[in-house]
Amino acid sequence: NAGVTQTPKFQVLKTGQSMTLQCAQDMNHEYMSWYRQDPGMGLRLIHYSVGAGITDQGEVPNGYNVSRSTTEDFPLRLLSAAPSQTSVYFCASKLLAESTDTQYFGPGTRLTVL
Amino acid sequence: AQKITQTQPGMFVQEKEAVTLDCTYDTSDQSYGLFWYKQPSSGEMIFLIYQGSYDEQNATEGRYSLNFQKARKSANLVISASQLGDSAMYFCAMRSSGTYKYIFGTGTRLKVLA
Numbered sequence: 001n002a003g004v005t006q007t008p009k010f011q012v013l014k015t016g017q018s019m020t021l022q023c024a025q026d027m028n029h030e031y032m033s034w035y036r037q038d039p040g041m042g043l044r045l046i047h048y049s050v051g052a053g054i055t056d057q058g059e060v061p062n063g064y065n066v067s068r069s070t071t072e073d074f075p076l077r078l079l080s081a082a083p084s085q086t087s088v089y090f091c092a093s094k095l096l097a098e099s100t101d102t103q104y105f106g107p108g109t110r111l112t113v114l
Numbered sequence: 115a116q117k118i119t120q121t122q123p124g125m126f127v128q129e130k131e132a133v134t135l136d137c138t139y140d141t142s143d144q145s146y147g148l149f150w151y152k153q154p155s156s157g158e159m160i161f162l163i164y165q166g167s168y169d170e171q172n173a174t175e176g177r178y179s180l181n182f183q184k185a186r187k188s189a190n191l192v193i194s195a196s197q198l199g200d201s202a203m204y205f206c207a208m209r210s211s212g213t214y215k216y217i218f219g220t221g222t223r224l225k226v227l228a
Binding site: 033035043044045050092101104108 | 118149159161164207215219
């Protein structure tokens with residue numbers, strides 16, 4: 001089991017560029033989510049999905065798109081990067097019916113937008 | 115609206131002593147879950163402990179216990195016998211049962227002194 005994997009680990013973009021952050025899990029988890037972590041702000045939910053073909057917005061969805069075509073993958077797309085999107089991005093997943101509601105996090109992607 | 119408040123930006127504790135990290139929450143829902151995560155300097159998010167709102171007993175996991183006071187809407191994390199490896203950022207989080215959205219606090223940075 002690789003758990004939750006994220007690529008890349010680091011990325012530098014110029015303002016206006018687009019890119020996709022990859023997230024994959026091999027635990028057959030229905031629920032997947034994306035967070036951003038900024039200093040002093042904790043983690044904020046961007047988008048989440050409860051299964052293939054089903055996505056919904058979190059607390060800070062503007063500027064980001066997601067899709068869920070398979071159970072395993074949940075990519076996060078930045079359409080036109082802005083310096084305000086400089087952050088550390090975490091992907092997480094969990095079983096919907098798990099008793100302790102535990103999310104398993106990936107190692108994170110550190111994104112810098114110049 | 116749901117909210118998590120962690121009022122201690124930083125804490126120090128002597129090795130082998132116990133420490134309490136504060137967390138208060140705000141929700142109008144009756145059914146919800148509360149969580150604590152640890153984030154070491156390496157950056158990964160590690161699940162520590164879960165408490166359901168209907169659980170009558172306080173949750174415990176090894177040296178971690180959650181002091182759940184429902185009427186006060188507090189969910190403090192108690193770490194007993196602190197170790198140097200406990201030095202990290204600690205996040206309190208919650209999820210109401212009627213939503214798939216998790217809310218995180220801003221975190222408390224704990225430093226264990228030798």
